[in-house]
Amino acid sequence: MRDLKGWGADELKVAVKRTSKRMLGLLLAAAALPVLAAGLPPPYAGTPTAKDYPHADVLVLSESRDFTLLPDGRQVEKVRRVEKILTYEGMDETGDPKVTFNEREQELSIGRCRTYTADGLTVDAKANSFNEMTPFELERAPAYTDWRQMVITKVGLDINCVVELEYTLTDKRPWRRFLEGVEPLEDQDPALERSVSLTVPEGTALNYRLFNAQAQPTVTRSGGSVTTTWTLRDIPLAPPNEMGPSESGFLPALVFTTCPGWGSESSVIGELVAKAEAVDSPQLAKKEESLLTGLRTSFEKIVALHDYVAKDINTVRWPPADFDFIPRGAAEVYDSGYGNALDKAVLLCAMLKREGIEAFVSAGRQTVPGGLDPGAVPCMAQMDTVLVRAEEPGGPIWLDPTASLAQRSPQDFVGFEGLTLQPGSRDLNTILGAAGSDRLEAHLDAAAGAGLSLEGKGLITLAGRYSPFYAVEGSADEQKAFLKTFLTSFLPGGELTEYSVVRMDPGRCVFKIAFKGPAPKTESGVCTLQTGLPEQSILAGFPASYLGERRLPLVLAGTGKEHLVLRVTLPEKAKILYLPAAAKLVNPAGSFARSWRLTGGLLRMEVSAEIPSRVIQPKDYKDWKELFGIANAQGERCVVFGSEEVRK
Incomplete structure (x- = not known):
């Protein structure tokens, strides 16, 4: 710093004036930049980091x-x-969130989007930070x-910035029948605190259920309204490697509605569905006639019409609950x-x-024991699946209008719990599988020739959820592909x-x-007959x-009993x-057993397994892994022969 000793009064005035101008310039420059402070503001200082x-x-x-x-x-x-934000991946994950809204019925206002950096900067989003778009799923759906x-x-x-x-x-305007929703309380990000509050006018009934969490709500009254609030703290992240369509039902979630009961929903939606079904057109009638030409049985007609709707009418993947379950007309x-x-x-x-085939629409969700129970709260927002029940002389057939029978068959809907969308429906219906009907059996007999090549025949039986009926019925190519994969x-x-169809x-x-097996490769003077488990x-x-x-519990494809027998007549x-x-x-x-037995020249392998529950609880997961491990142990699925003796 310069020494000011000996400066006169005029010199000091000039210096002060120049300094003031510099300071003013610096202040103006600072005003154009984010606000600078010493680290994060007090509410966020000392909050956990990636280390925690x-x-x-x-x-x-x-x-x-x-x-x-x-x-x-x-x-x-x-x-x-x-x-x-704890990592650079987190910046990508949360940097551009999307807020969904109905522009005709709702007004969206953004009150704040502000970032506090660890270096002390405060950065507010600008006007060009907000950009409206058509959801990708709806780009080709003008309606x-x-x-x-x-x-x-x-x-x-x-890294380590905080975003509000x-x-x-x-x-x-009022446009929805009820205040209702399903609020997940655990997702891919851990949370120190998460709360949901519901405010309704005094005297308005509120139905709710908190699943998979323990939290007592607080209730306050003010200005003619009642507010009910749930607060959860120290919520872990939902384990990504454990998540599947069914496993999400085990996470904490709040389901709520002002609907008094299922009858209120079915009466309104049922009438809307009936009116939409009645919207016809000559073009639709003509199309249907062309689809059914030459078909006689009701089953053939059901399959043909479902196949057309599932494959040829494009599916818009958007929750019907967002449309308040108001359908468009059939002809439209x-x-x-x-x-x-x-x-x-x-x-x-x-x-x-x-075509004179009775059919009903049902909205519901797939359930598993211990998961979210849709019957507990009459809330349509939780119904994420729509099925059609078609009445057929052999029994009802459940159909997914968005997927072919080869993709999703009635066996896939076991556990579906839904509301029939017609006036008068007051309870949910559950699709049940036949008790003890899920069986997989194979009995194969083969003769081993030179080099241990195999030739044989056998019988394969698949019942209940194992049955590939809807995927292969009427198609020789599909039947052959299925059996090839099995073999x-x-x-x-x-x-x-x-192959031939017995039933x-x-x-x-x-x-x-009938089948053949090539001679196994010979290595170090030995050859190996290998077996496996059918796909x-x-x-x-199983996943992960x-x-x-x-x-979280593990949800398997289903329950079942399996019995496999392979008999091989060996060279002398x-x-x-x-x-x-x-x-x-x-x-x-569950249970698993495998045995190998040599009697004379007959080698016999037998496998039996039973899985009694579709849901494996975390405490039983190690037991499941042990069962899975012994069933797939490579060394226990093969027999080793001396290659010289086999060639003879």
Whole structure:
């Protein structure tokens, strides 16, 4: 610094004036930049980092969702989320969230989108941070384009920054029957605190259930309204490797509605569905006639009409609950060539009824023991699946209007719990599988020739959920492909040479097969006869099988009993160098047994397994892994022969 000693008064005035101008310039420059402070502001200083949450990319410091039903029937939703970015992946994950809203019925206002960096910067989102778009799922569906998404681009993101986001959705007019929703309380990001509050006018009944969490709500009254609030703290992240369509039902969630009962929903939606089914057109009638030319039985007609709706009418993957389960007319769906699940169900029912086939629409969800129970709260928002029940002389057939029978057959709907959408329905119906009907059996006999090549025949039986009826019925190519997959997974390298159908119905399929197996390779003077588990076996594989433990239950494809027998007549001089010992295991997850026996020149392998429950609890997961391990142990599935003796 310069020494000011000896300066005169005039010199000092000039210096001060120049300094003031410099300071003013610096202040103006600073005003154009983000606000600078010493680190994060007090509410967020000292909050956890990636060291405290090593498996997370984003940490939610607090999140609140407030739903209000106004006296005039309009609804307001307020969201406030404060999150801390822990990794660069977290910046990608949370940098551009989308807020979905109905532009015709709702007004979206964004109150705040602000970032506080660890370096002390405060950065507010600018006008160009908010961009409206048509949801990808609705781009080719003009009838649904009232639904929009606001893309919010957060700015100033960096590791350990904190982002505040606040927005409000306000109805422009009353347009929904009830205040209702399903609020997940655990997701891919851990949270220090998460709350949901519901505000309704005094005297308005509120039905709710908190699933998979323990939290008592607080209730406050003010200005003629009642507010009920649930708050959860220290919520872990939902384990991504354990998540599947069914496993999400085990996560904490709040289901709520002001609907008094299922009858209120079915009476209104049932009338809407009936009116939509009645919307006809000459073009639709002509199309249906062309689809059914030459078909005689009701089953053939059901399959043909369902196949058309599932494959040729484009599916719009958007929740029917967002449309308040109000369907478009059948002819409109046909003319446009697209529809959501409910629209397509209406079209399918209309076409079936024209042919005198009774059909009903049902909205519901797939359930598993211990998961979210849709019957507990009469809330349509939780119904994420729409099915059609078609009445047929052999019994009702359940159909997914968005998927062919080869993709999703009635066996896949076991556990579906839904409401029939017709006036008078007051209870949910559950699709049940026949007790003890799920069986997989194979009995194969083969003769071993030179080099241990095989040639044989056998019988394969698949019943209940194992039955491939809907995937292969009427198609020789599909039947052959199915049997080829079965054979090559059971006998690696096996070749299907011939087959015939013994029985073919929805509950049971029986096939006779003939097959060949190539001679195994010889290595170090030995050759090995290998076996496996059919791909259709429950024990053949399951998602994330590499996990050593689980926090959530594991949901298997189903339950079942399996019995496999392979008998091989060996060459006279065949010499077995290794024959696996018998293996047997019974535990809480199920049972498995495999035995090898040589009697004279007949080698016999027998496998039996039973899986009694579709849901494996975390405490039983190690038992399931042990069962899976013994069933797939490579050394226990093969027999080793001396190659010289085999060639003789």
